[in-house]
Amino acid sequence: MSVSEDFQQAQIDVKKLGARPGNDVLLKLYALYKQGTHGDASGSRPGMFDLTGRAKFDAWKSVAGTDQQEAQRQYVELVRRLQGL
Template sequence: MTSETQNAFQQAQKDVQTLVKKPGNDVMLKLYALYKQGSAGDAGTERPGGFDFVGAAKYDAWDALRGKSAEDAQREYVELVKSLQAGG
């Protein structure tokens, strides 16, 4: 993983906190999943159950990225944050 990608990923984590408009739930889930895949790798085997609907949705979004490299996930995260900053 290049340090350039890692630096951009860390900066995007800061930038997402300063977005003027909060993204919708679908985009928030994508941001979460890309962040987790880029920082922790594949999702674990313990999917939240019962009435933890938010936890289950987050897990499913993350698990959908299983096998994606951390660097690819970080790049996509950075691109998504940039598009949100541009009003996309």
């Protein structure tokens, strides 16, 4: 399978995990997903009262510069680790 096919499958598999990952892992998954689908984060950082939005933006910004295909590969790898594969 190609990286993009693996990435699409991982998006399905992550919804079937037995246990909900911790917030740090969820933020990493979010960041890699966004980087893999949209590229580098754009726009301004959410306001200080939007804690969830800020955390997600900061996580996405932390992977800035990562190639979209590499971000997809890392996402697939993380989902597989969460599955115990």
